[in-house]
Amino acid sequence: MIPLSFPLTEEHIRALRVGDEIEFTGLLFTGRDAVHKYLARGGALPPGVDLRGGILYHCGPVVLKDPDGAWRVVAAGPTTSAREEPYQAEIIAKFGLRGVIGKGGMGERTLAACAAHGCVYLHAVGGAAQVLAECVNRVRAVHLLEQFGAPEAVWEFEVERFPAVVTMDAHGHSLHRDIEAASRAELAKRL
Amino acid sequence: MRVLQESLIELLRRTSAEMPEDVQRAIARALELERQGTIAESALKIIERNIELARRKSQPICQDTGSILFYADVPVGFDEIAFAAAARQAVRQATANGWLRHNSVDTLTGRNDGTNLGPGSPALHFHQHPSPGTDVRLILKGGGCENVGSQYSLPCERLEADRDLDGCRKVILDAVVQAQGRGCGPGVLGVCLGGDRATSYAFSKTQFLRLLDDRNPVPELDRLEQDILHTANALGIGPMGFGGRTTLLGVKIGAINRLPASFFVSVSYMCWAYRRQGVRLNPDGGIERWLY
Ligand code: SF4
Numbered sequence: 001m002i003p004l005s006f007p008l009t010e011e012h013i014r015a016l017r018v019g020d021e022i023e024f025t026g027l028l029f030t031g032r033d034a035v036h037k038y039l040a041r042g043g044a045l046p047p048g049v050d051l052r053g054g055i056l057y058h059c060g061p062v063v064l065k066d067p068d069g070a071w072r073v074v075a076a077g078p079t080t081s082a083r084e085e086p087y088q089a090e091i092i093a094k095f096g097l098r099g100v101i102g103k104g105g106m107g108e109r110t111l112a113a114c115a116a117h118g119c120v121y122l123h124a125v126g127g128a129a130q131v132l133a134e135c136v137n138r139v140r141a142v143h144l145l146e147q148f149g150a151p152e153a154v155w156e157f158e159v160e161r162f163p164a165v166v167t168m169d170a171h172g173h174s175l176h177r178d179i180e181a182a183s184r185a186e187l188a189k190r191l
Numbered sequence: 192m193r194v195l196q197e198s199l200i201e202l203l204r205r206t207s208a209e210m211p212e213d214v215q216r217a218i219a220r221a222l223e224l225e226r227q228g229t230i231a232e233s234a235l236k237i238i239e240r241n242i243e244l245a246r247r248k249s250q251p252i253c254q255d256t257g258s259i260l261f262y263a264d265v266p267v268g269f270d271e272i273a274f275a276a277a278a279r280q281a282v283r284q285a286t287a288n289g290w291l292r293h294n295s296v297d298t299l300t301g302r303n304d305g306t307n308l309g310p311g312s313p314a315l316h317f318h319q320h321p322s323p324g325t326d327v328r329l330i331l332k333g334g335g336c337e338n339v340g341s342q343y344s345l346p347c348e349r350l351e352a353d354r355d356l357d358g359c360r361k362v363i364l365d366a367v368v369q370a371q372g373r374g375c376g377p378g379v380l381g382v383c384l385g386g387d388r389a390t391s392y393a394f395s396k397t398q399f400l401r402l403l404d405d406r407n408p409v410p411e412l413d414r415l416e417q418d419i420l421h422t423a424n425a426l427g428i429g430p431m432g433f434g435g436r437t438t439l440l441g442v443k444i445g446a447i448n449r450l451p452a453s454f455f456v457s458v459s460y461m462c463w464a465y466r467r468q469g470v471r472l473n474p475d476g477g478i479e480r481w482l483y
Binding site for chain 2: 123126127
C-alpha cells in the first residue's frame with residue numbers, strides 16, 4: 001500500500017506502476033460529465049481554485065446539507081470514466097492534474113497524456129459508495145453548483161486514506177489493456 | 192393501502208441497503224478463493240466492508256440505486272391499479288428518505304424531478320398465479336452494468352457461433368470478455384435463449400430472481416450455466432477487471448421459444464451490488480415473510 005498525499009509531484013507519480021495499490025490523503029476534486037465538457041471547451045474554474053498537483057475524481061456524490069449548514073457526504077463511489085475520454089487528455093495538460101480517479105479505465109489518448117504530463121489513472125472500487133464516503137472527512141468547498149447541480153458540481157473533499165489502484169501509469173502501461181488481451185487469449189483456448 | 196405502501200417502502204429500503212444472503216455468501220466464497228495480497232483480494236474486501244457499512248447505516252449499498260423493477264405474483268382478482276398507485280407512492284417516499292437516489296431522467300428534456308416517477312419508472316410486472324398469496328419481488332438494476340449487457344442474433348459470423356448450444360456458449364462468453372470489469376464485476380449473468388428482441392431481454396432479467404446457488408432444472412441449461420461460470424472464472428478478468436479468479440459469481444440461463452427466423456441470445460449483466468429482495472404479503476398488505 002503506497003500512501004500518497006496532496007499536492008502530488010511529478011516524481012511521486014512517475015514512481016507509480018500499474019497494479020500499485022495507493023491510499024490518498026488530502027484534497028480531492030470531483031468532476032464528471034458536465035465539468036469535463038465545460039473545462040475542455042474553454043470554461044474556467046472560479047478564482048483561487050487550482051487543480052495543479054491534484055486529482056480529479058469522476059464522481060457524482062450524494063451530499064446533504066445538515067441543519068447547521070455543513071455538507072455531509074452520504075455516498076461517493078466512482079462513475080464510469082470512459083465518457084470523459086474525449087476531454088481528459090486536454091484537461092490533464094491544461095490544468096496540471098497528477099491523477100484521475102474513476103472506474104472502468106480510459107483510452108489511448110488519456111494514456112498518452114498520462115505519459116506526456118506525468119499523470120496516473122487510479123481505479124476505485126465501483127459501487128463502494130459507503131466505504132469511499134467514509135474516507136471524506138470534510139467538504140471544503142463546492143464550485144459550479146448552481147450551474148451544474150449537485151452531482152455534476154466540483155466538490156473539494158478532504159479525504160483520508162482513500163483507496164485506489166493504479167491501472168494506467170505514466171509509463172504507457174494500462175492494466176485494462178493487458179487484462180483484456182490476456183483474457184481474450186485465454187478465451188480463445190477454451191472455445 | 193396504507194399498510195401495503197409501508198410494506199413496499201420497507202422492501203425498497205431493505206433492497207437498497209441490505210445485500211441478500213445468497214449474494215453475501217458468494218462474495219465471501221470469492222474472497223477465500225482469491226490469492227492473498229492481490230488487488231483482487233483488496234477489491235473484494237472493500238466490497239465486503241461496503242456491504243456491512245450500508246446495512247449498518249441503512250444507506251444505499253451503491254449510489255446508483257438503479258432501475259426499479261417490481262415483479263408481483265398475484266392471485267386472481269387482485270387490484271393491480273391500486274397496487275401500482277401504492278408502489279409509486281412507496282418509491283416517492285423511499286426517494287425522499289434517501290434510499291433511492293434521484294435517478295430517473297426525462298429522456299426528452301433531460302429533466303430529473305427527483306421523484307423517480309415517470310413513464311417506465313418504476314417498472315411493474317404482474318403475473319397471476321393460481322394461489323391466494325401475493326409475492327412481490329424487487330430488483331434495483333444499476334446502470335453501469337446494464338450498459339455492458341448485450342444481445343446477439345445467431346448465427347453470428349464474427350464469433351463463428353451457430354444456432355446451437357455451442358453457439359450460445361460462444362456469444363455468452365464473448366459478452367463476458369467485452370464487459371471486462373466495466374460492469375462492476377464480479378457480476379452475475381442473466382441470460383435468455385430465444386424470444387423476440389423485447390421478450391428475450393425481459394426474460395433474461397427474470398433470471399436474477401433466482402437464488403444464486405440454485406441449480407437449473409433443465410439439464411442442458413444447467414450444464415451450460417456451470418460451463419460458462421467455470422470458463423469465465425478461468426479468464427483472469429477478476430473483480431473490477433483487476434485480474435483474479437472471480438470474474439462471475441453466477442450464471443442463470445432460461446430458454447423461451449423463438450420464431451424459426453430468429454435466434455436471439457440476450458445477456459444481462461448484474462454487478463456485484465446485486466440488489467434483489469422479495470416479500471410474501473398477507474391479505475391486508477403487511478409483510479408475512481421475506482423471500483430471500
Ligand atoms: S454497476 Fe452496479 S455497483 Fe457499479 S456503479 Fe452501477 S450500480 Fe453501482
